[in-house]
Amino acid sequence: MPKPAQEFSHEDALSILARADAAALKALGEDLAIGFPDVEVVHSRTGLVMLPMRDTAQGTAFHLGEVLVSEAHIRHGTHEGYGLRKGIDLEASMAMALVDIALASGTYVEMCRDFLRKSDAQHRDADTETLRRIEATRVDMETF
Amino acid sequence: MAYVATRGGERAIEQAERLFRAEMGTITPERINEIKAAMPYLVDRVMGEASLYDEDIAALALAQTGGELYEAVLVLRAWRTTQPRLSVAEPIDQDALFTHRRLSAAFKDIPGGQLLGPTLDYSHRLLATQVLTGEAFDPVPVDPAATPAPAHQPSVSAWQAANDLVDLPDDDTTRPDDIPDITREPLLFPSKRAHTLQSLARGETGGVLALGYAAMRGYGQAHPTVNELRLAEAEIVVTHPKGTKFSAGRVKVSQAEVLSKKGEKLELGFAATLGWNEVKVIAAATLDLNSAGAPKGAATEEEFFLYHTEGVESSGFCIHFKLPHYVTFQSSLDAMRDAKARSAQQKETAQ
Numbered sequence: 504m505p506k507p508a509q510e511f512s513h514e515d516a517l518s519i520l521a522r523a524d525a526a527a528l529k530a531l532g533e534d535l536a537i538g539f540p541d542v543e544v545v546h547s548r549t550g551l552v553m554l555p556m557r558d559t560a561q562g563t564a565f566h567l568g569e570v571l572v573s574e575a576h577i578r579h580g581t582h583e584g585y586g587l588r589k590g591i592d593l594e595a596s597m598a599m600a601l602v603d604i605a606l607a608s609g610t611y612v613e614m615c616r617d618f619l620r621k622s623d624a625q626h627r628d629a630d631t632e633t634l635r636r637i638e639a640t641r642v643d644m645e646t647f
Numbered sequence: 648m649a650y651v652a653t654r655g656g657e658r659a660i661e662q663a664e665r666l667f668r669a670e671m672g673t674i675t676p677e678r679i680n681e682i683k684a685a686m687p688y689l690v691d692r693v694m695g696e697a698s699l700y701d702e703d704i705a706a707l708a709l710a711q712t713g714g715e716l717y718e719a720v721l722v723l724r725a726w727r728t729t730q731p732r733l734s735v736a737e738p739i740d741q742d743a744l745f746t747h748r749r750l751s752a753a754f755k756d757i758p759g760g761q762l763l764g765p766t767l768d769y770s771h772r773l774l775a776t777q778v779l780t781g782e783a784f785d786p787v788p789v790d791p792a793a794t795p796a797p798a799h800q801p802s803v804s805a806w807q808a809a810n811d812l813v814d815l816p817d818d819d820t821t822r823p824d825d826i827p828d829i830t831r832e833p834l835l836f837p838s839k840r841a842h843t844l845q846s847l848a849r850g851e852t853g854g855v856l857a858l859g860y861a862a863m864r865g866y867g868q869a870h871p872t873v874n875e876l877r878l879a880e881a882e883i884v885v886t887h888p889k890g891t892k893f894s895a896g897r898v899k900v901s902q903a904e905v906l907s908k909k910g911e912k913l914e915l916g917f918a919a920t921l922g923w924n925e926v927k928v929i930a931a932a933t934l935d936l937n938s939a940g941a942p943k944g945a946a947t948e949e950e951f952f953l954y955h956t957e958g959v960e961s962s963g964f965c966i967h968f969k970l971p972h973y974v975t976f977q978s979s980l981d982a983m984r985d986a987k988a989r990s991a992q993q994k995e996t997a998q
Contacts, residue, residue, distance in 0.1 A: 517887060517891060518882075521895045522894070522897075550733035551732045551733060552733055554700070554898065555826050556738055556739040557741070558840070558919075559875075559904055559917055560804075560816065560917035560935070561816045562818050564819040564823070566826055567921055568700060568920075569700065569732070570699075570736075570898055571699065571700065574733055576888060585887045585888055587895045589896040590703060630745075633795075634795030634798060635796075636789045636792075637746075637764055638792035638794060
């Protein structure tokens, strides 16, 4: 069941935006940009996020490798917007940051929540479909 | 040993590169997309060995190098150095993995059950030669189950610990920014465990398999049984400037735990890598299991396997031998001729 939009925490909203369809997010970002003509761009860049993992044999945290990401960090008055997504797509990370700042400043909130609601439902459906296909491979072994 | 610079050959060098690239022809975005769609396991292997996760960049590296894997990994590692490190994510925990494939060869009734996931393990290896005569090969679609599998699966070793079979380790509380990193510090021996596991994660698949296989065949101290194998997706948990932690998306990861009996308990070896590459993680976990107390120079000794499974260094060292060695080789010839002349002189004197 999709969540009611007002129930999205900051963490949920950011996680949904990071996974959202890039074209749809950019379209939303273009609409929002009109309402924020004078944002200060702190960062708009590509870079790497190092991804550590915890070893299950001895508990050691170690680095698995780096992930290529695009990052946008913007300011509007006292509000900050942040976007960080996998891959090279500066427009998409900027659009994510614009949605974040819109929600933080209480501007275009319903438009953003509607986007979150739709994207969240798409992600849940995709995950459910993937997990149904995985479940089809469950094996009950018998030994003789 | 002496080196001299060689001169000339610029035109030949340029034409040689053109000749190499001519075979691949024009590289288009469509080709990159086709490589990603058609060869995900190859893309995964290259991302793991390059220690850089991005399917587009990895597919581009494969397209540009014509699938010459060592060159593809080299160009990715080189490109990686042009990018700043923005942050270090939160460590991945096994229990939080979105799991696609999860097996245990040690226990059949593990909590959560066994999910084969995508695999050819139990398939006939038949080539679809009809494709070559114009008939497309359409794979039979999966019949999805009515209910989804759980997204997350419990740890097998936690269940074993509850049954007093293994001792569970305490979690490493090192801050993510302070985790030792071999891309920023030298690999020294005895190696820090974080360095060992990071080196194996980016190790060259063939090299890791060769040495892991040597251990499996009896050149190691312990025979591995796969305790748990997972192909999964991990969330990249990063921090918003205001402190909110969130997932910036998922990446594919593989991890393997292998075990062997040690006294009254089971001993575990572990390995993981970016992308789905189960041969590599099983072989690497076998090396980890066997490394304690391995004799100097053995395939399972840490220094031996970490140095010899670093693909960029080993392939680079190997191919450097075809570059001009005229002075060193001439020196060897001179020594050979001197020895021959001395031997002839001694024979003459003796007569």
